[in-house]
Structure formats: C-alpha cells, structure tokens
Amino acid sequence: MARYIGPKTKIARRFGEPIFGPDKVLQKRNFPPGQHGANKRRKTSEYGTQLREKQKAKYTYGVLEKQFANLFDKASRMKGITGEILLQLLESRLDNVVYRLGIAPTRAAARQLVLHRHITVNGKVVGIPSYQVTPGEIIGVRERSKSLEVIADALAGFNHSKYPWIEWDETQKAGKFLHVPERADIPENIKEQLIVELYSKQ
Secondary structure: OOOOOOOHHHHHHHHOOOOOOOOHHHHHOOOOOOOOOOOOOOOOOHHHHHHHHHHHHHHHHOOOHHHHHHHHHHHHOOOOOHHHHHHHHHHOEHHHHHHHOOOOOOHHHHHHHHHOOOEEEOOEEOOOOOOEOOOOOEEEEOHHHOOOHHHHHHHOOOOHHHOOOEEEEOOOOEEEEOOOOOHHHOOOOOOHHHHHHHHHOO
C-alpha cells in the first residue's frame, strides 16, 4: 500500500502541530521549515487555508489523496453533517482504531501492525488498514503477536478512558468499538468545514 514516507518533522512544522505524534524538533522550532520560515508572514488565501486543512487531515490520518476523496464522496452521500461524518469515517479505519486502543504508538505503526497481520477483527486476522470498523466489533492482537515488544511498550500505562467510544479488555488484549465517536470527542484539531468548502468548489 502506498503511503507518505517523507520527512515527517518538516510536514509537522508546516502546520505548526505535532500531527504525527510528539516531536522534539517541533518543540524547538515551532515555525515553518525553510530559510525564511521564522520570519515569513505571508497572507494565505481562502483556497490556501482550505487546502491546508485538507492536507493536515490527510497527513494526520495517513490517507492518500484518492482514498481521502473517496471517503469524502462517501460522507457526502450519507445523512448528517458531511464534515463530521468524514472525520467519523477516518476514525473508524482499522489502523486508526488500533492506534486509539493504544496497541501502537502512532498511526503509522498501527498501519504496519495491520499490514503484517498482527491484528484481528472478531477473532479473524484482517490485513487491510482502511477496513471500516463498525460498532460492536472486537479489535484484538493476534495470539502469537501478544508478546511483541512494540505492542507491550505502547500499551504500558496507556489511558484508554480518553476515548469513550472504545472499551479495552487488558486480559484479552482486545478492545470493543462501542459506537462511532461524536465530533466533540475526537481530539484532532481539524476544521472539517473548511474541507467541505474546498470540495464544494470542485
């Protein structure tokens, strides 16, 4: 599966937020990259602001352009507020749920665990990061993968109560996707209405 493999700190500095997780460089240099990054004060157009928000959402969830467009198209055909539904679809991706459950330290690591067939859905191995998890499904770690150091380290001290739409069973190393999260519960700093406005122009 294609994915972004470029310099993540550079992207995070562009948005001024640790969208890929904690970043020591970003803490020291919280300004755009480049020779004039610290002094640049160029006014961004309305289109530029909307495009920036879409790019931030794509990088945050590790989704490529075509996948993102397909998700937006799906969200626009569903009943409800399109922007909120888009974020809910992104949150329901298997790689994101694995990340939210604390099984992996980052979404990129969660995607690798799924691709390498360490993750199960309702007891069956699923190797598709974009798999849409539905309420009631159980996401777990494959039996022979429960001793993996990367998983044990990620789960150590992880606070599962941060995400009220999932329920974690430590003994089974599995979590239940209780319901699609409400927008107010999704912690990502994304202005989804700007993304809707961007696509409405196309």
